[in-house]
Amino acid sequence: MKRAVITGMGVVSPFGYGIGDLTAGLDTKRCSTRYIDQWASLEGLNSKVAAPLDIKPGGKIPRKYRRTMSPMSIFAAHAAEEALQSAGVDRKQVGDNPRFGCIVGHTSGSPQTLYSAYSELIKNGNYNMFAASDFFRTISHTAVLNLAQYLGITGTVMATSAACASGLQAVGAAFDLIRTGRQDMILCGGAEELHKTVTGSFDILFAASTNYNDRPEATPRPFDRDRDGLVCGEGAGILLIEELAHARARGAEIFAEVIGFHTCGNGSHISRSDPEIMQVCMETAVKAAGMNGENIDYVNAHATGTEQGDAAESSALKSIFPEGKTPVSSLKGYIGHTLGASGPIELIASLVMMRKGVIYPTLNLDNVAEDCKGVLHVQQPIEKQIHCFLKNSFAFGGINAALVCRSY
Amino acid sequence: MTESDIITAVNEVFCEEFEVPLKELTPESQIFDDLGLDSLDVVDLIVALQKKFGVQVRNDERVREVRTLQDLYDLLEVIKREQTSA
Incomplete structure (x- = not known):
């Protein structure tokens, strides 16, 4: 078996874009949970809190690629760019390389687009109003297809879909493909975007936090006596997993080994x-x-x-x-x-x-x-x-x- | 809608949905070659125009003949008139 190492990392989190923002938030022990005003009047949604990314996705990605990206794909693209930069890998090494793959997971296709597109379709019953770009945002492998198109990836492209385990499964799948010699480098991870239907799905299962709507910074409370459920967040985490000899040959900095x-x-x-x-x-x-x-x-x-x-x-x-x-x-x-x-x-x-x-x-x-x-x-x-x-x-x-x- | 209203509304779709600068929107502009749209964009262009004008365009065979913005202005004027009077 070959050995797999982590040579690149990139993050978009409720704290902002990049590992620097994530680290700053963790260092200062900040809770990013907020009361969501738009959810105030939603009947039956008892959890009114979430951990949103306040800074909305920028327009750096060319429209040709961005047109089919919902926020989760944009988050994945930004995280992947940071991962490549931290790995010292040029975009030219990514595209048109059958030994460079991409595996990204998430819970579903874009919940924001699923809601808007199907609301209109159900309301009007008119399929003529369904946009092509909506399809590519709502499809269950939306993040990885968009990321692979954006970066021109021609190696293994896969999506994992196991709700909250999706992203770690993606890293595990990349680990296995590297160890078995099928790929040299794989961008892998997970992406997710916030929507009322996502929080609502946990709320109806009594799994979302509902007691801290007036004190959002006090929730969620993992392992605590007064915990009352989860708070949904959004973002993306993308790692570059690389075969050890390949990484050493190019003089890459190795952050850790997946074992x-x-x-x-x-x-x-x-x-x-x-x-x-x-x-x-x-x-x-x-x-x-x-x-x-x-x-x-x-x-x-x-x-x-x-x-x-x-x-x-x-x-x-x-x-x-x-x-x-x-x-x-x-x-x-x-x-x-x-x-x-x-x-x-x-x-x-x-x-x-x-x-x-x-x-x-x-x-x-x-x-x-x-x-x-x-x-x-x-x-x-x-x-x-x-x-x-x-x-x-x-x-x-x-x-x-x-x-x-x-x-x- | 006047001809001017139609031009303004179509141009708004190109600016808002496809991020084409207004100054590039001349009647003779080729939708594919000059404005940079592709076949996927055309599907979304039709949906956006249907919403903007409140008409059905997608199943109209005449849309296949559209090449320039002027072609589109003209077609929408016809379709709008046909479907408003129907």
Whole structure:
């Protein structure tokens, strides 16, 4: 098997465009949750908060490519450009190279366009009013098709679709394609855009935060006694995964090595997290990495602030780290739950922590809940050298994903 | 709608939907070659014109003969008149 390393990273998050903005937000312990005025009068939508990106997508991308891009594709394009820049890879090396691939996941096609286009179609019943560009925004692989067209990618192009595990599955798929020698470089990650229907889908399942509409900065509250659900965010996280020898041959800076990945279904319940299978997923990824629990210096949890999900993840973590000495934190309190983008965005944040030798705490975790105890929760920044970390993503539908990285 | 109204409305579609500068919108401009639209854009152009003018254009065979902006102005004037009087 070949070895896969991370040589490029790019992010769009509720804090803004770029890793610099993300890091600044994390460093200053800011919560990006806001009250959304436009949702105030929506009947049945009890959660009125979200973590939006205030700066709207710019017009730097030529219209030829931008015309079929909804915000999630624009976020992916900006994140990919940052990833290429950080990797020192010129656009000319990307296009027309069958060994350069692209894998991006998200929960659905553009929810903004799905809503606007189908609202009109259902209202008028007139298919003559359906724009061609709407189709390319609503299709289930919209981000990756747009990104691949924009960059002229002719290697493997795939979309992963497993809701909140989509992005981490994309990184895992890239890892496998690199290890098996099918590709030399792959841009991979996830992208997501905010819409009332997205928050609404969690709200009807009683999974969205509803008690903090008047104090948005206090939610979400991963692992906290007073947590009441998740807050939807938006953005994109894109990494460049590269075959080690290829990276070394071009003198690339290597941020970390991907050494283990696993994804699995729980086979038990469509919306209820299964701690036993979560544990299996994490342990399998760690074992695949040739590691055991003692080798893991940090866990970047999925924990979104839901009652059941956080307790299940805590239970699984307790089983893997019975002595409770491995620091665990969730970043949802800063940037909300960016769903399909959350895995890659938080993976990149974990790589930032690795470089800085600091672990960012779980924001809004004031009192660890009884059902989340037994885990070393990080509540204040910790200075620590991270040599090896585990990143989790769990999705509705019983889909689990876990990825292990180590310093290089 | 007057001829001037039609020209203004069509030009607005090209400016707003396709980001073509107003100064480039001359009657003799070729929609593909001069204004840079392609076949995918034409689908969206038709949808945008239908919304703007409140008419049906998509299934009209005459749209295939349109080459320049003047052709489009003329066709829309005809279609608008036909569908308004129908």
